[in-house]
Amino acid sequence: MADGTETASAIPTLEDWQHWTYVMGRAQQMLMESWADGLPKGNAWPASPPAWGAFPPAFGVGSPATADPAALFTAGAEAWAKGLETWGKMMGLDTEAKEGAKDRRFAAPEWQESPVFDTIRKTYLALADKMLGTVEEIDGLDAESRQKARFAVRSFVDAMSPSNFALTNPQVLRRTMETRGENLLKGLANMLDDIAAGQLTQTKAGVFEVGKNLAMTPGKVVKETPLYQLIQYTPVTDKVLETPLVIFPPWINRFYILDLTPEKSFVRWCVEQGITLFMVSWKSADESIADTHLDDYVLKGQLDAIDTVRDLLGVESAHVIGYCVAGTTLAATLGYLHAKKQQAKVKSATFLTAQVDFSLAGDLKLFTGDETMALLDELTRDKGYLDGRYMAATFNLLRGRDLIWNYVVNNYLLGDEPAPFDLLHWNGDTTNLPGSWHRDYLETLYKGNKLVLSGEITVAGTPIDIDMVETPSYIQAGREDHIAPPESVWKIMDHFAGPKRFVLAGSGHIAGVVNPPAAQKYQYWVSTEDPETLEQFVAGAEEHKGSWWPDWLEWLKSQNPKTVEAKGARMPGEGKLKAIEDAPGRYVRER
Incomplete structure (x- = not known):
């Protein structure tokens, strides 16, 4: 049984509520400002601005007035785990089949150490294998149609990885609690900057410059x-x-x-x-x-x-x-x-x-x-x-797991800056x-x-x-x-x-x-x-x-x-x- 100290610490204080209210309010303000900046200059404001939630769905953060954030995060992850586990049992999945495979998305130790996230990881990988395998088993498809189906299913499977969502990524949850939500604010700022630029950021800005440290051969x-x-x-x-x-x-x-x-x-x-x-x-x-x-x-x-x-x-x-x-x-x-x-x-x-x-x-x-x-x-x-940004987006789609979702997690959910990398600077140029x-x-x-x-x-x-x-x-x-x-x-x-x-x-x-x-x-x-x-x-x-x-x-x-x-x-x-x-x-x- 937990002692009184642990019980007390689990109850959010007034300061906690005030902080999380600030985080949600600041996120709402950032979204409003971004929306306003995107309006055509000189146009009258609409009768009412759009009714956003505090964060986009990928961030997975609810209203601070509903529950303790830590409890909300835990409940969300457990719900995912139970849902995936149920689907896995219904489909007869072998959730140990991919255990030996290396996958950078699930490299953090929490994915194995936590029973909840271990279940999420294993079931997702088994479901992904099942879906991709189904494409190969469909009868009557010509080569072109099968290629289209294979690409579509792979893109969907990569997009739906639990690592791409805050409530089902233990690294993001830990970072959120450690920074008290500041990572999500920074990530939201990164996302809005990318939306304004029309391009996903893949390397740290301002590090490379043509003629200065790239393309230097005399x-x-x-x-x-x-x-x-x-x-x-x-x-x-x-x-x-x-x-x-x-x-x-x-x-x-x-x-x-x-x-x-x-x-x-x-x-x-x-x-x-x-x-x-x-x-x-x-x-x-x-x-x-x-x-x-x-x-x-x-x-x-x-x-x-x-x-x-x-x-x-x-x-x-x-x-x-x-x-x-x-x-x-x-x-x-x-x-x-x-x-x-x-x-x-x-x-x-x-x-x-x-x-x-x-x-x-x-x-x-x-x-x-x-x-x-x-x-x-x-x-x-x-x-x-x-x-050229449209072509860049097309090439990114060909390797969505590495060139899109990797940066969604790093830049938007963890709130980190991408590492400087000359090749990716060129890729975005x-x-x-x-x-x-x-x-x-x-x-x-x-x-x-x-x-x-x-x-x-x-x-x-x-x-x-x-x-x-x-x-x-x-x-x-x-x-x-x-x-x-x-x-x-x-x-x-x-x-x-x-x-x-x-x-x-x-x-x-x-x-x-x-x-x-x-x-x-x-x-x-x-x-x-x-x-x-x-x-x-x-x-x-x-x-x-x-x-x-x-x-x-x-x-x-x-x-x-x-x-x-x-x-x-x-x-x-x-x-x-x-x-x-x-x-x-x-x-x-x-x-």
């Missing part, structure tokens, strides 16, 4: 067009490879994913290996380039940059890299050059997590339906371009897209898969056939890539006619690419055989520890090992193209 912008800036990087070796390298990053992202902090920078590493390096920095779309299409990205973008570099250095050809969607358009560029008998302009092509055949393109294909196209039309009707081209990309390539159909795609009226491309190609895929699945990237091997080297890297779409040798992380696989399928490649591939970058460098040098002195036009601004400004340039800073 160089100059030597050309600027309405579509792109061309950056030439300053050599650090006495001699450099004769054949220069031009990198085309995806136009849906900022280029500096390849030039993050110095220790992670692919750009800096290339320069240190004696490569004369050029980077295209695409302009974030506005009304001035809203009508940009495939012809522009091929002719006024990639081909123009290649010709510019060839002319500047007086060389016959250049190596090129296309990352993600820029690799898709690079395939079109190579097809165009071969159709025009100008393929000698490109010495070699490297494709980083790029797709040309979209028959196995993964979950992104789910966003090509009629509803998506109608929404794109609506979002781009006024200005002609798509706000969105780029606007030409609306009609983005729609056409989804319709023609993702949905229609026309790039692999001879003559179905034209550039400046010239039909292209990527099966005729003979340019030596290095094709890199990420084993855990959820944006460009490795089986989709592999399809390049089925089309290009020239010599090809396929490399499967550990990790995903970003970390599988941005993996410097010094980090000694992950691994990559290559094959000395000539496999016809990805399955055959995996079965016979040789694993190598660490980064694939040195393997690529050796391959690149084999295309033309000749070197020249790093002087004259090899120095930014000292050739016929004068320096416009320092790298990283102004386009990468435009919003």
Whole structure:
């Protein structure tokens, strides 16, 4: 039996009631202020403001006049546990089946130590497994319908995790009692700030700045067009490879994913290996380039940059890299050059997590339906371009557990600031897209898969056939890539006619690419055989520890090992193209 002290401490004091009343009142005020700030300026106030509760439902906090907060929290968790346990018994779930699996959502010891939360955790995981398994057992579904159902169920299951709600997350309950609700106020402030910004915060604000501690590799912008800036990087070796390298990053992202902090920078590493390096920095779309299409990205973008570099250095050809969607358009560029008998302009092509055949393109294909196209039309009707935050939200949905709900718990429920992380800063640094081209990309390539159909795609009226491309190609895929699945990237091997080297890297779409040798992380696989399928490649591939970058460098040098002195036009601004400004340039800073 509890002693008198414990009994007395369980009864809320006047001070407790006053404090929790303040917390609820402050939350109400914050919501009212946010609502008022969102009203059109100059409009009269409605007759009455909306009747909010003190907190959104996810916070799970009731009125302070109803009960002791600690007792309310405990009762809510117990109710959840009993409800889930009942459902589990009705469905005959094995709640111990997932006991050995690691899940970061339930890493806190309270999830195992408390019988209530242990029951919630186990039953949820068993229910999740049951629901996901049911999708695979449904008869009569075609592959596309099953993929849609699988994605929808997984998204629902992730959203309904008990870790996402205050009353069923023991870490949040403990923090709430320790801070007397201040975490919920801070979390509410974080949430309202994100709503105002239209974007989920994934990294601490103000830590990273392009040109200050990101994109720091020395160089100059030597050309600027309405579509792109061309950056030439300053050599650090006495001699450099004769054949220069031009990198085309995806136009849906900022280029500096390849030039993050110095220790992670692919750009800096290339320069240190004696490569004369050029980077295209695409302009974030506005009304001035809203009508940009495939012809522009091929002719006024990639081909123009290649010709510019060839002319500047007086060389016959250049190596090129296309990352993600820029690799898709690079395939079109190579097809165009071969159709025009100008393929000698490109010495070699490297494709980083790029797709040309979209028959196995993964979950992104789910966003090509009629509803998506109608929404794109609506979002781009006024200005002609798509706000990049919509694309960022789409990519976050593909990994909702890690890129959405993780931050809901950390930022909104626990009231913490996210940790500083350069990659996530880049991830949130969105780029606007030409609306009609983005729609056409989804319709023609993702949905229609026309790039692999001879003559179905034209550039400046010239039909292209990527099966005729003979340019030596290095094709890199990420084993855990959820944006460009490795089986989709592999399809390049089925089309290009020239010599090809396929490399499967550990990790995903970003970390599988941005993996410097010094980090000694992950691994990559290559094959000395000539496999016809990805399955055959995996079965016979040789694993190598660490980064694939040195393997690529050796391959690149084999295309033309000749070197020249790093002087004259090899120095930014000292050739016929004068320096416009320092790298990283102004386009990468435009919003």
